Structures are given as structure tokens and as C-alpha cells.
Amino acid sequence: MDNWKDNKNVFWTLAAPGTFWLLVFFILPLGFLFVMSFSDKAMVNGEVSITDYDYLTGITNYIRSVDPLYLTIIWKSIWVSALATLLCLVTAYPIAFGICFASERWKPLLLLLVVLPFWINLLIRTYALIAVFRTQGYVNLTLGVLGLGPYDMLYNNFAVIFGLVYVYMPFMVLPLYATIERLDKSYLEASLDLGASQYTTFLKVTVPLTMPGIITGVILVFIPCLGSFLTPDLLGGANAIMIGNVIERQFKAANDWPFGAALSFMLMYATFAALMLRAFLAKRSAGVDV
Amino acid sequence: MSHYQSKFKSTRRSLLKGTGAMIAGMTFMPRFSLAEEEKKLNLYNWDTYIGEHTLDDFNKATGIEVKMDLFADNDELFAKLKGGNPGYDVIVPTNDMLERMIKADMVIALDHAKIPNMANIDKPFQEAAFDPGRKHSIPYMWGTLGIGFRKSKIEGGVVDSWKILLDSDKYAGRISLLGDAQNVIGVTLKYLGYSFNSTDAAELKKVEDMLVAQKKNIKVFADDNGQDLLAAGEVDACQEWNGDIIQVMAEDQDINYAVPTEGSLVWQDTMAIPTGAPHPENAHAFLNFVLDAEAGKHIAETIKYATPNAAAKALMDKSYTENPSIFPSAEIVAKCEPSLYLGEEATKVRDEIWTRIQAA
Numbered sequence: 295m296d297n298w299k300d301n302k303n304v305f306w307t308l309a310a311p312g313t314f315w316l317l318v319f320f321i322l323p324l325g326f327l328f329v330m331s332f333s334d335k336a337m338v339n340g341e342v343s344i345t346d347y348d349y350l351t352g353i354t355n356y357i358r359s360v361d362p363l364y365l366t367i368i369w370k371s372i373w374v375s376a377l378a379t380l381l382c383l384v385t386a387y388p389i390a391f392g393i394c395f396a397s398e399r400w401k402p403l404l405l406l407l408v409v410l411p412f413w414i415n416l417l418i419r420t421y422a423l424i425a426v427f428r429t430q431g432y433v434n435l436t437l438g439v440l441g442l443g444p445y446d447m448l449y450n451n452f453a454v455i456f457g458l459v460y461v462y463m464p465f466m467v468l469p470l471y472a473t474i475e476r477l478d479k480s481y482l483e484a485s486l487d488l489g490a491s492q493y494t495t496f497l498k499v500t501v502p503l504t505m506p507g508i509i510t511g512v513i514l515v516f517i518p519c520l521g522s523f524l525t526p527d528l529l530g531g532a533n534a535i536m537i538g539n540v541i542e543r544q545f546k547a548a549n550d551w552p553f554g555a556a557l558s559f560m561l562m563y564a565t566f567a568a569l570m571l572r573a574f575l576a577k578r579s580a581g582v583d584v
Numbered sequence: 585m586s587h588y589q590s591k592f593k594s595t596r597r598s599l600l601k602g603t604g605a606m607i608a609g610m611t612f613m614p615r616f617s618l619a620e621e622e623k624k625l626n627l628y629n630w631d632t633y634i635g636e637h638t639l640d641d642f643n644k645a646t647g648i649e650v651k652m653d654l655f656a657d658n659d660e661l662f663a664k665l666k667g668g669n670p671g672y673d674v675i676v677p678t679n680d681m682l683e684r685m686i687k688a689d690m691v692i693a694l695d696h697a698k699i700p701n702m703a704n705i706d707k708p709f710q711e712a713a714f715d716p717g718r719k720h721s722i723p724y725m726w727g728t729l730g731i732g733f734r735k736s737k738i739e740g741g742v743v744d745s746w747k748i749l750l751d752s753d754k755y756a757g758r759i760s761l762l763g764d765a766q767n768v769i770g771v772t773l774k775y776l777g778y779s780f781n782s783t784d785a786a787e788l789k790k791v792e793d794m795l796v797a798q799k800k801n802i803k804v805f806a807d808d809n810g811q812d813l814l815a816a817g818e819v820d821a822c823q824e825w826n827g828d829i830i831q832v833m834a835e836d837q838d839i840n841y842a843v844p845t846e847g848s849l850v851w852q853d854t855m856a857i858p859t860g861a862p863h864p865e866n867a868h869a870f871l872n873f874v875l876d877a878e879a880g881k882h883i884a885e886t887i888k889y890a891t892p893n894a895a896a897k898a899l900m901d902k903s904y905t906e907n908p909s910i911f912p913s914a915e916i917v918a919k920c921e922p923s924l925y926l927g928e929e930a931t932k933v934r935d936e937i938w939t940r941i942q943a944a
Contacts, residue, residue: 335928342928344688345666363936367943429818446757448818449804527763532802535942546659547764548935549928 331355331555344549355556364540364557371536372564374451375519378458382466382515383508385459390470390507394477408467416461420528423457424448427529449531457525465514473507509572517565537561625866627652628661628672630853633725635883642873648866657808665690669860673867679852680766682721683714683925691720691856698868701875704895712852714922721854722871725827725889728850728912728920729767730843732811732829737820743842746775748821749802750794756801758820763807765938766923767849768795771823774847780921783930792937796944805942814839825851827889830909841909847919852892 298305329349336346358364393404411419426432427447437443447453481503485495501508523538537557544554623646627639631654635641639650653672655661658681664670665685677685685691696702702710702722709723731749735741737758738748749759750772761768770780772791782788803819810822815832829841855874857867873879880896890910891897897905904910926934 344684344928345690363940363943367939370943428816430816527807531804532799533942535939539942540939543935543938546657546663547766548931549659549662550932550935 327555327558330552331559333552335550335552347552355553356560358553359556359560364537367535367540368537368560368564371520371538374454374458374536375516378455378462378519379466379512379516381455381459382463383512386463386466386470386511390467390474393467393471394474405468405471408464411461412464416524419461420457420525423453423460423529427453427456448529449534451530451534453529453531454526454534457529458519458522461522461525462515462518465518466511469507469510469514470504471507473504477503506576509575513568513572516568520564521561621863621865623648623866625650625674625863625870626672627870628664628675629654630676631656633676633853633887635879635886638874638879638883638886641879641882642870645873646866646869648869650870665858669858671862672858673861673863674855674870675858676724676853676855677721678923679712679714679854680923680925682854682856685856685858686715686720687925690859692859692861692864693719694721694857694871695868698865699872699875701872701895704875704877704880704893706892706894706897709852709892714924715854721856722875723892724853724855724874725884725887726850726852726892727826727889727910728843728917729762729771729823729825729848730829730841731821732814732824732832732839732841733821734814734817735838735840741840743821743840744845746771746844746846746848749823750775750798753801755820757803759802760804760806760810760813760819760822761802762810762823763805765934768805768823769934769937770849770923774849774921775844777846780847780849781924781926783926783933788933788937792941795941799941799944826909827887830888830907833909843912843916843920845916845919847916847921849923850917850920851923853889 330347332351332353332355333347333349334351334354336343336348338346389408393401393408396404424431428434429444429446429448431448433447434444437445477500481499482495485499486492490498521538521541523536523542526534526536526539541554541557541561544550544557548554625648627634627650629652634652639652643649655664658678661675661677662681662685665672665675669690675691682691696718699722702718705723709726710718712718712721712723715721731743731746733743737755739754748755749761769788769791772794773782773787774780776787776790776794778784778787804813806813806822808828810819810824811828811832813819814822814824814829815836824841826841826843829839833839833841855871857864857871861867874883875893877893877895877899880891880893881899884891884893884896884900884904888904888910891900
């Protein structure tokens with residue numbers, strides 16, 4: 295391959311749109327929020343201003359964000375997200391496996407079915423879930439025919455977790471599919487030929503070889519779960535609050551952008567930690583990569 | 585293709601001519617627009633909150649074309665205008681949000697001479713504590729916050745106190761409260777006998793304790809869908825806005841609405857012109873049109889909220905003017921308070937209380 299320095303004009307022509315995009319729509323807004331997280335509302339005529347800020351005043355917002363009140367909510371959000379991610383993994387693995395071993399004719403159709411929900415807006419899909427789970431919803435109506443229920447399936451933690459798993463499942467299936475597809479099936483045959491049981495083969499051969507896909511999927515699901523606010527808002531009960539809801543409220547009802555920015559960056563730091571963990575694990579497994 | 589080409593081909597000469605004409609036209613444009621605004625108006629409104637053909641009527645009367653965008657709540661309205669007006673001429677904030685926007689210079693002072701129909705406004709609404717002298721706003725609609733309930737599921741079939749929502753496990757798991765700090769904390773203050781707008785730390789602490797204790801009985805803090813939960817049978821009683829409950833009452837005879845005797849919130853939606861509005865003249869014309877008797881009547885007929893437009897109300901029939909869900913008795917209204925803008929610090933305090941209740 296040519297060195298990019300030999301063809302600088304070509305390089306910059308090709309790199310410009312992407313760089314522009316990153317700079318204007320990612321770095322700048324993020325930088326603004328980063329500055330905001332170290333700022334405070336300005337004092338105008340002895341009153342806290344509604345629209346003006348004093349920039350870069352200190353770390354008071356971060357101090358406030360490590361209050362046990364917010365740490366508890368962050369911790370709860372991590373747990374809910376972790377559980378949703380685990381359920382995604384457990385469900386998506388067989389699905390991805392099934393698609394990989396399906397006939398070539400069916401594969402594109404099955405993959406299409408996985409991404410199909412993305413064609414519909416998240417909000418509408420969530421409302422659809424409400425129609426399915428409500429007391430007089432489709433599930434309870436069906437159970438009613440069998441003489442069961444009705445059960446309270448909405449407005450509790452079950453509904454939140456189910457909603458998260460439902461919404462983020464494709465993010466788990468696709469990277470898993472990518473790694474399983476590239477898995478050399480002769481390894482599995484070798485393992486079975488050498489006397490390992492199906493179970494041992496799965497644990498000792500399949501799982502380690504598909505680990506990069508698992509890690510990618512886990513990160514792709516866990517991070518958006520952690521920041522979600524729509525799902526707990528619409529499906530959750532009185533206890534459903536997640537850190538995403540608190541952040542949303544800071545930017546709207548509470549009109550406290552600096553604190554909202556600080557909370558967002560707290561989440562971002564957690565995300566970076568997770569990504570570093572992924573890099574570390576990828577280095578260790580150093581075999582297949584996605 | 586070739587025979588089409590000749591039609592559109594521009595010689596340098598014709599191009600020059602065209603450019604000349606354009607420049608000539610441009611020099612006139614600023615003078616023209618100073619004399620008269622283009623016939624356009626951008627309205628930023630709540631969903632289903634204008635008469636069915638009000639905008640068409642306005643267009644017929646004035647030739648001004650109205651483009652309407654919708655917002656879901658006051659916070660969205662505020663967030664959209666906070667960074668600068670993106671081009672709206674008329675907005676519809678609720679009284680406390682209007683107060684906040686007046687303080688932040690986000691709305692302009694009205695020229696009352698251009699709104700002669702302000703004479704149609706009902707006496708009590710001519711003046712407003714949140715906008716002294718009505719300098720910045722006209723009243724659009726008003727209403728109350730109360731309890732929507734399913735008669736057959738509530739003991740006695742009537743509700744007269746916030747107790748069933750705030751201080752009782754009688755309907756555990758069958759009740760919902762609104763999903764915002766201001767209104768839930770506010771009515772709990774009213775229930776305890778304090779002011780809706782209290783900033784007293786001890787009083788707010790009592791509210792927090794009460795709501796934390798009551799939380800196990802509450803099914804959900806519903807953002808703005810209490811009426812749907814009620815209609816779908818998910819809850820038997822909910823804290824909601826009168827207009828929302830009236831809408832489901834029309835479809836379900838078993839649903840009713842009451843303002844508790846402890847008092848509640850009385851709100852007023854207003855129309856104002858945001859700072860930087862591109863068509864302020866048209867905006868004044870629109871405000872004047874909304875306060876017209878016939879136009880006001882049509883709006884009230886469509887959206888069924890209480891109108892502060894006395895001339896319009898006089899034209900309405902009794903099923904509207906004597907409906908207690910729309911116009912509660914004077915005795916009840918006297919016990920209700922408007923929500924005030926309490927300042928940024930008090931907002932923060934209430935937000936933290938709200939987070940603690942949610943996380944408890």
C-alpha cells in the first residue's frame with residue numbers, strides 16, 4: 295500500500311468529510327458539554343440566571359454527582375443494564391448460531407428479521423409493548439382464554455428489562471453472527487472427534503473463539519442500556535428511575551445543564567472503563583478479532 | 585432533448601439582464617418588508633390545542649398563512665427557545681413558564697393598541713400576578729389539576745380529597761400520580777394545608793416523607809398519560825389535568841373528574857410573542873383574532889377547555905358553561921393557587937426532592 299504521505303491531496307480529500315462530521319457533530323457538542331460540566335449558572339443582579347452561565351468555575355457539579363443519592367441510581371442503572379445485557383446474550387447466542395447454520399437461502403431473510411424492528415421508531419415499538427403487556431393487553435387476553443391471570447406485567451422492573459432486551463437484541467445478534475460465521479467449523483469437529491462432549495466443546499472451543507463477538511455485543515448493548523430513559527419512563531413503575539431519567543430532567547424540567555453535563559460525563563467515564571476492559575481482553579485473546 | 589435545450593439555454597446577455605432585474609428587485613425588498621411583513625406566521629403550540637379550522641379562518645380574514653409546530657410540554661418549549669428563537673412568532677406557555685420567560689427576556693412586551701379584542705377578556709383574567717398589566721401575554725385557556733377516577737371502582741363513587749392518592753393504601757397499586765416534581769409536590773403541599781408554592785424546608789420535608797411512604801401504593805408516575813391508564817383500566821384513580829380527563833369522559837360514562845376540597849392548582853395557558861419573532865405584526869393580529877368572540881367560541885368548542893374569553897363564553901351553550909369539570913365552582917377555584925416561578929434555586933431543591941422520592 296502507498297504511504298498516505300505520498301498522496302496527501304487524495305488523503306485529505308477522502309478524509310475531509312469524515313473529519314468534518316466528527317468535528318462538527320461529535321467533538322464540538324461533546325466539548326461544549328465537557329466545558330459545561332465544569333461550569334455554573336451565572337448570578338445576575340443577585341439572582342441565579344435562567345439562561346446565562348459562568349464557564350469553568352470548578353468541579354462542584356462533579357462533587358454533587360457523587361452524592362450517595364446519585365451513586366445509588368447509577369449503581370441501580372448498572373445492575374439493570376447488566377441484567378438486560380446478560381439476557382440479551384443468552385437469547386442472542388442461539389439465534390446467531392441458528393442463523394449461521396441456516397441454509398444460504400434463508401440467511402439474508404433471517405438477518406433481515408433481526409434488523410427489521412429498526413425500521414420502526416423506538417417510541418412506537420415501546421408503545422406497542424404497552425399494548426401487548428397492559429392489564430387488558432394481548433398477553434392477558436390470551437391467558438384469560440385459558441382461565442389465567444390477568445397479571446400485572448407493565449409498570450415494574452420486569453417490563454423495563456424486557457423492553458431493554460427487546461430493543462437492544464439486534465446489537466447483540468449481529469456481532470455474534472459475524473464471529474460465529476467466521477468460526478472454523480473444523481475446530482468443533484476436531485474437538486468432538488477427540489472425545490470432548492458437546493457441552494465441553496461449546497465451553498472450551500466455541501465460546502473462547504467467539505469471545506470477541508461476545509465482548510463487542512456486550513458493550514454495544516450495555517452502553518445504550520445505561521443511558522436509556524425512554525424505556526424506564528414508559529414501561530417502568532414508581533421505582534423505575536434510571537440515571538438517564540435524571541440526566542434528561544436536568545436538561546428539561548430542572549434546567550440545570552451543568553449538572554446534567556457532569557452526570558453525562560460520569561456515565562462516559564464508566565463507558566471508557568468498559569472499553570478499556572474490552573481492549574485488554576481482546577489483547578489477551580489475540581486470536582480472532584471482529 | 586435538443587429541442588428542449590434551446591428553450592432553456594441562457595445567453596450571457598439574457599443572464600446579465602436577469603441578474604440586473606434581480607438586483608433591482610433586491611434593492612426594493614427591505615423597504616417593502618419594513619412597510620408590511622410577508623404574510624406568514626409560525627405558531628408553536630400544544631398538540632390538539634387549537635380550533636379545527638381556526639388557522640384557516642385566520643388565513644381567510646387576514647391572508648396570513650400559519651405554520652404550526654407542536655411541543656409536548658413547557659420544558660420542551662423552553663429548551664427550544666433557550667438558545668435563541670428558531671423563528672417562532674407566537675408561543676403558548678403555561679403561566680409559570682411564561683413568568684420564567686419574562687424574567688429571562690425571552691418574550692416581548694405586547695402593543696395593546698394592536699389587540700383591541702383584549703376587551704373581550706373576562707374580568708378576573710384582565711390582570712395576572714405572573715404578568716402584571718398583561719404586558720407580555722393574553723390568556724388562552726385555563727383549567728385545574730384534579731383527580732380522574734372510575735366511579736364504579738371508588739367507594740361511594742365520588743372523590744373529594746387528595747387522600748386516596750397521597751395518604752392511603754386503600755387503592756394500592758391502582759393509582760397514578762403525574763411524573764413531574766412541581767405538580768406532585770405542589771398538591772401534596774395543598775393536601776397538608778400549605779401553599780402550592782411553598783419553599784419552606786420543613787414543609788417540603790413533610791411532603792417528601794409522605795410521598796416516600798406512599799410510593800409503594802403508587803403504580804406509576806405517569807408523564808401525561810394518566811387518562812389513558814384510567815381508560816384502559818390500569819388504574820382506578822389518577823392525578824391529571826381536567827381537559828385530559830374530559831376527553832376520556834366523553835368515551836366512558838364511568839369516568840369522572842373532581843377537584844379535591846383541599847384545593848389544587850389552577851393553571852392558565854397564555855399566548856405570547858417570543859423575542860426575535862420574525863413577524864411581530866402578524867403575531868399581534870393573531871392574538872387579536874384568538875380573542876375574537878366567534879373565533880374563541882370555535883376554539884372552545886373544539887378543545888373543550890375553559891375559555892377566559894367572556895365574549896366567546898357568552899355564545900356557548902349550557903353543556904359547556906355549566907359543566908363542573910370545565911368550570912369548577914367559585915368556591916373550589918378560590919381554594920386553588922396558580923403555580924409560580926420560584927427561581928432557579930427552588931427549582932433545584934424540588935428536583936432533588938423528586939429524585940429522592942423516585943430513588944427511595
